[in-house]
Amino acid sequence: MTTSTQHAGGADFHRVGVAGSGIMGIGIAELCAKAGLDVRVAVFSDASLATAPQRLAASLDRGVAKGKLTADERDAALGRVSFTRDLGELADRQLVVEAVKEDEQLKQDLFASLDKIVEDPDAILATNTSSIPVVRLAAATRRPGQVLGMHFFNPVPALPLVELIDSVLTDETVSARALVFVRDVLGKKPIPSPDRAGFLVNALLFPYLLSAIRMVESGLATAEVIDQGMTQGCAHPMGPLRLADLIGLDTTVSIAQAMYEEFKEPLYAPPPLLKRMVEGGMLGKKAGRGFYVYA
Structure with a gap:
């Protein structure tokens, strides 16, 4: 495993995957794209493959209309996001954030698949779950130390808070990298939360x-x-x-x-x-x- 010195912070994430293209998934993708990251969003239906890019563009357009970013910044962010129906295209990601609906079995199955797909042994698999204990999702993988909760709030681009949830199996180095990423790369305010249903908020x-x-x-x-x-x-x-x-x-x-x-x-x-x-x-x-x- 790569040493903590080499992974001194969250800046080592350049390629981010998002699994899910609902309100939260698109919000997370937008946030990462505006931070200058290469973002790939895995969608789970042909309809979403058509509508997800439109919803991302509409959200960025609202940002331009409100004066929160320029048209050039919007275009640059759009250019950093790609969409796919093939979960296998997340293989090269250094961080994958799961953002599918709040269904424990669905999430466990997805984490088991991501575990087999994502190639980098140092990649972090994060869940945006609002309530499911993280350890249950980590246990579906062969790398439970690389799994943690990264709970954003809706609307993701606007609300500053992110709950970071370690399970009893999460490696300390993984926690440290996630903290730096959320705070310094995404510009959010992370707080530690306990791994219990509902977490803190x-x-x-x-x-x-x-x-x-x-x-x-x-x-x-x-x-x-x-x-x-x-x-x-x-x-x-x-x-x-x-x-x-x-x-x-x-x-x-x-x-x-x-x-x-x-x-x-x-x-x-x-x-x-x-x-x-x-x-x-x-x-x-x-x-x-x-x-x-x-x-």
Whole structure:
């Protein structure tokens, strides 16, 4: 294995792979491209192969419109990102970030595949999971010491925080490299989080979101009134129901279920209303309808 002296920091990552092209995957790809890295995104459907580049371009265009980057910087970032349907094209990557939906079996299968595909023995395999303990994904590989959590927040280009989660099997050198990469290359603010369902932020956030959903379910207040109370009374930038819509109600159910399975505490259990909404296709902002209706 390469020594820690040779891998003194995250600047040794030049070729980054992203597995998944949803909201988080595209956001991570954009962030890495703007940092000057060669980014390859693996998508999992022909439809995504067509739509993912369009969503990346649209996000960068919004950055230009807001004055956050120039047209030349946008074009340069676009030129650094390629898309593929072949997971095998991530073979030469030095860091791969998994960003598929919050399904433990799906993620385990993906990590087992990446373990066989990625050639560099010093490559880091990171997961953007919101709730699944990292050690369960690491155990699907033959290099569990190279696996850690790198949990970004939505929208990735805008929010500064990244949770870094070591499993009990993560090598210290890997942790150090990931920290330098996130902090110095991507310009984010990393914090260490424990390898337990929900990690740090969601362990605090989700009881709050689920409590707000239960208030709607019981008829105590409408989503609008609850959100108004928290934004105007507690100075939150967004109310809990609109935030749940932004996260995605299907993702909210997955995270809540993972936390409930780990801790068996009722405050983590997804409310029936939330499950019925997801079953009915009301997934939040991405679907045009959740606790609110979106144009």
